[in-house]
Amino acid sequence: MSGTHTDSSISQQVRDLESTLEQRGVLSGLELDAVIDRFLASASPLNGARLVARAWVDPAFRERLLADGNAAIEELGLSMSGGVQPQLLRVVENTDAVHNVIVCTLCSCYPISILGPSPSWYKSEAYRSRVVRQPRQVLAEFGLSLAEEVELRVWDASAETRYLVLPCRPAGTDGLGEEELAALVTRNGMIGTAAV
């Protein structure tokens, strides 16, 4: 699959399918737009930031989030069921010893409902092909230099699972509340291409 979709045959197929469904009265373009709008209206990296902040302040929530992401995010009113089919959410935790980073080498699978639409670089062939092979160099290009002894895990979202990185809580934040902590959490931190 190429890095651009606009002119690809799959884009043409999607447009043809939309036209056929409308012509046969199965659904209207307005209905389709409404579904997409409803999905994207609530899809934002602020959702992921709330999850991370809660996990930082509440060790029991952190355990639940790591054990069963789908169930834990419902405690904050979030869901992985807003798209075409429910997806499994697997939260992977960064520690002093392990750093995780997410990619989809086959296309651009991404936890849209909790991180919003993906950044354009996430869909680029350069990122998708290089991060599985040279993650340390790629992360350095993002400005994240990891110590040699830190173990790197690259998660390729090649099926129905969506991944979220739980970043390390930054030092010197002991006095901060949950909302203040959430404001520190970045999208790249939850993909794994930055530290928080």
Added chain:
Amino acid sequence: MACLPEPATARYHAGDRVKVRTYDPPHHTRAPRYTRGRVGTVMEMHGVHRVPDDVVRGVTPPSSEAVYAVAFAAADLWGEGQHQVIVNLWESYLERQERA
């Protein structure tokens, strides 16, 4: 750590060594090319899902299979590197690799 209950039909379990089949179908598949023929270790199961190879070919009904998170050592994929790559693979993409 299993994210979903393992069905009775799951053929592989955490710690099993598996090899990705070296096939090159004319249709869509979700076994990334860089994993084919490579040996990894089952880390956990990620539920049961419709096999995309069946879905895209219009096989009705498409078969459903266990999907696993399989961890590969970078050196086994690329001949170099210290990191791990974890890939989601449908059961039929895999064959058991007996320990030498």
